[in-house]
Amino acid sequence: MPLDSKALDTKDRAGILHPPPLPWNGREAERGDGGRRLFRPAGAGRLPDRLLPFALPGALLASWQAVTAAGFMPEQVLPPPSLVLRTFIAFLGDGEIANNLLVSLRRIACGLGIGVVTGFAFGLLLGVSRRAEAYLGPLFRAFAAVPALGWIPVLILILGIDEALKIVILSKACFVPMVIATLDAYRNIPARLREAADVMRLSPRTRLLKLTLPAMMPMLFGGLRLSAGQAFVSLIVVEMLAATEGIGYMMVWGRTLFQIDIVMVGMAIVGVTGFLLDALLRRIERGIGARMGERTGSHG
Amino acid sequence: MTPVQSSPAPSLAIENVRKTFTVETRTFAALDDVSLTLRHNEIVSILGPSGCGKSTLLRLVAGLETPDAGALFINGRRPVAGPARDCAIVFQDHRLFPWLTVSGNVDLALDSCRLAPAERRERVRRYIALVGLGSFASAYPRQLSGGMAQRAAIARALVAEPALLLMDEPFGALDSLLRTRLQGELLDIWERNRVTILLVTHDVEEAIYLSDRVVVMQPNPGRIRAVVDVGLPRPRQREETAFIALRKSLLELLS
Amino acid sequence: MTPVQSSPAPSLAIENVRKTFTVETRTFAALDDVSLTLRHNEIVSILGPSGCGKSTLLRLVAGLETPDAGALFINGRRPVAGPARDCAIVFQDHRLFPWLTVSGNVDLALDSCRLAPAERRERVRRYIALVGLGSFASAYPRQLSGGMAQRAAIARALVAEPALLLMDEPFGALDSLLRTRLQGELLDIWERNRVTILLVTHDVEEAIYLSDRVVVMQPNPGRIRAVVDVGLPRPRQREETAFIALRKSLLELLS
């Protein structure tokens, strides 16, 4: 990136200063597209913005097709897109995907639910109480540093190889990012507003609902989305290591069978599912943001 | 003034307070040996150059800072930890919560009061109207002008009807008309609610018009240079000769 | 004043500008049909009640908002997109970057000027000293008092010596002594650098003391009620009868 280019022309600045998404974060955001319009370059003769997101995937797909068609790569290393698609359709047809996905999603839902709730509570505890942070903080960080992989040998002895193992490992995976995000979000609440709340002597409940939570929201949702991501990672790990069904298992199986098309189908499913999950969380985030505004707006 | 025997302890007592700050490696006294006593239902203004420690003094009273030396007493009780009850502050910057509307922000200050929901709504409405923001009750802080945000912050401080009101240049960003109106409203509230007010201002006229006593501070280190009794009967007239004379002598004290 | 033929286009031309905002579902005009022309090296003040659209007007000139109708021209050129060059603004809130010291913040404004490092350092030092923050050059914004932060913001706007200076209540949080001093400094700079100044204030005296013309605005919708020529020779005396008469008539216009 040309970080050192001298002065900005308006077009460049347009990019740098494109408006932030938070509803309360500043004047331009208010008008929806206004800020963008203000700084939007003329942009004639360039790829329309609407198509930009598809440019890169399109190019990748095209070169993938080209490389495989030309036979540069052996099929067991890079199967042609058509084969991946065929495998995908075949699996879709025989219910392989639906079954595996359902199993995986159920595990994620449980793990995410448990991990996020406990993680938030624990993070808040560490944030609010210095004493808790002093006693439990280091233990938590050590705990966080042991990946799902490390827990499997111990947990498998206690819990066996059934669902309980997977749920516990997934919960732990969601718990950790949630604690970190909660803690950091708590610490980043502006001191100015904290003082304002102090002098108003807000009750713990009001303080939580009106200051702590709203101020933490962006980072909290960052943490939530990270948790969902971590849940997926651990799901794959645990399904790869100790499972007989699920998308992760399907992918390891693809590797065992030396059929990269199955692996790729698995990756695509994991990717798309993750994307949808993330989109869902974003939507909830916006919804909560809006509702928070509404509620207080109609109040009083 | 309040008869002394009814509440023997002063509303606020500041005794030999000292507060130092460090910028880089340089340590200096923002406040040094400051003592001041406010009787109940008294209005005291603080005048002084920028950086002489006015806001710091208010923050100390509000319990947001701890003094390096000396002590502060509200109603004879030392504020043990953190902000005292029944004491509100208008900060120099408005500090509205960006995610709450004007009424949401004002409502917040009633959190520690036990009010019936209907009364609470009514109170919020009344104080928002008082500062002239009636039609902006459901606006978010970013949708307000500078003066409007300041007024919202004033409403937030007044709504809980505190016994001790700390105000840091509350009318600074307001036009003279509005300023005069709000000064009147403040005096009304003061008469009605028997509230003690400690007010920082840069406007000498405002200080004279509102207060029983005016404290003049000086910087480096922040100290009290003089405490001037206003002693004019209320309502005061800005064109009175006594008013103008006092204004002149205060301006001299300040330079 | 600047002879007209030397630069035929006015420094700033605002033509029939309209700006609306929506709060909840209510749409209202913050500015409606506002027209104003500033000659080169002219000082124009804007007076008006809180919420009448003064800051909005400045933001439009600075290119931070786009008008819903009408147009703005700086030196005859329409600001195409975003902020215009050679134009500085003092915001109503200080907007210092919290992670930079005072001198870091001031230095920032010299980014688009090509200056030798030594000269640049010297310039930053000079303007920080000008606003009386010499000993706080390496302090962070959170270590400043309200007035000090405002002064740092003024230094940031002045340091680049812009041709058009927009100031939104720059001296609002300052005590009268400092305010008077900085008004004097501003006039000095204005004489030296031939800068055009558009200034929002609530202080009628300040408006008269500084400006060639005073614009009085009214709210709902924000419009220009009157433009008053000051026409007093400089340096002006606040005690002059003409000054006091003007002050009186402006105050009447405002109410």
Place this chain on the structure above:
Amino acid sequence: MAEQASSSLPPAGFPRGAVIPAALVVLWAALTETGLWHGPLVVSPSQVLAVPFLDASGREIWAGVGASLLRLAAGTAIGAAAGLAAGLFVGMSRRGGLALSPTLHTLRQIALFAWIPLLTSWFGNGEATKLCFVAISTFFPLFLATEQGLRTVPATLREVAGVLHLSRRRTITALLLPAALPSIGVGVQIALISAWIGTVGAEYAIGNGRGLGSYIASARDQFRMDIVIVGVAVLAAVGAGLHYLSRAAIARLTPWNSPRSSA
């Protein structure tokens, strides 16, 4: 307030964080040494302590940890630099963001370990795969955090940058990076843990070569619970160390974020 509570805590010098772990170890020792807790898989702390020094297989841990740390450093350097660059690019260039962001966000959703089968089939089971995997594991957290941080830069300050006509470089160094730094800080913490997990995970899953992951995997294969516990403990210790390091570095980088300093 929380700050006030700190005065009633044990003296500052006492490592309070060690209290609970120490208590747990004591309990573990008591249960195993007295034989109250026994079984073929139950080992005592003394057994575990002996592993890295007295046991021939156990001593492999030193080489393993060394190799893992080297791998971690190399992979993180690549991944973090790329993640930061991509995040900055996406966060600062609107069109760049449009072109790159959806793709990266979609790829980001591919759970880390899902890359392993693909990477091994592309790059084999050697160092290339592991480095690539560690790099991916740092790339995405840092990319996400940087982008997120840039999106939440206050609009008021963006306006200032606009009217000051800051150069691209200055806008980045004086506004965007510092404003995004708290978020990037969180990203770095997460990225480091993720990288460490990625490093050990890659070794564990791929198996070949030295490393803490292969060490644990081998121990498991041979049913050596004592060695497994040593491995997992080292895993945790290094992770905690990395976390402290990153936190300290971030605190140092954001002095304006420190609480109001009063002498």
Place this chain on the structure above:
Amino acid sequence: PLQAAGNPDVIRLGDVGFGFGTPFGVGVLAIADAKGFIAEEFKGSDVKLEWTYFTGTGPAINEALSNRQLDFASYGAVPNIIGKANGLPTILLASYGGTTIFGAARPDLDIKSIADLKGRKIAIQKATIIHWGVIDALKRAGLSERDVTIVDLKNADQLAALAAKSVDAAFGADFLLPLADKGLATIFYRSSTAGKTGDGFGAFLVTESFRDKYPEATEKVVRGLVRAAAWLGDEANREEAFTIWNRAGTPVETIRKSNDGGSLKDKYNLLLDDFFRSRYESAIAFNKEQKLTRRDVDLSAWIDPTVLDKALKSAGLETFWRKRDAQGNDLP
């Protein structure tokens, strides 16, 4: 071309391995490595030998071959058929001998034979030769796959799952034996007692391109391997072989137990005879039946017996092993 007859700079050999730090193999190739049989063949030239022991087993070796990181490899039939079916250009040069498959059951259950597994949950690592061996054993005991629940677990997880009582039995190589010593399992099955056809099997193979480019080097490598196998076949070397294999981390005691009562010469018979072919045919059929491979593998085109024949001849070992018929009985 001219240099085709020359030697490559490096020859890369891969095998399945175990152990800490630098894993080591447990078959003929490991003996060839440890005793330097192949290196001897290249004495005087500056050919370097690179040995990799894969703890990731079958799939890992397939991947390494596909990435051209290996020239020779020795691994189980099931994964190597999977590789071939997916287009890996490999050539079978020799058998790698046999592997004993063990069955371990929870001690608290009454499992004494394969037949007792009916209705039980058993752990195996799927798509390995063990998988083949278990299905085969079930069939021979009159059970079908549907009579048991199969859980796909790796070695270490099998141990843990048994210990946690998540599964009733597990099948695997000799890594299961220490479990019995610790009292966590009882060994109820051992393929060597079930006749010759019960053991696992695999092959030593080379990439097509290597064989075509360096036919002489290929022959030398195979000769080294043959000499290693012959050395192993000498009962006098039995204990030394165990100590070599111990480098993979398996206690000598376990290795001894696992080879109890069997002759190493028979076990490590490298011939590509009818028995080998019938084993492979059976594995190919198994792979198709289990849907492990999508395409057919033509065994006769895959096997190249000429190199082994030449190597045996030049090593003077043509008669060391007896050819076997499809059932594993020695031919006259």
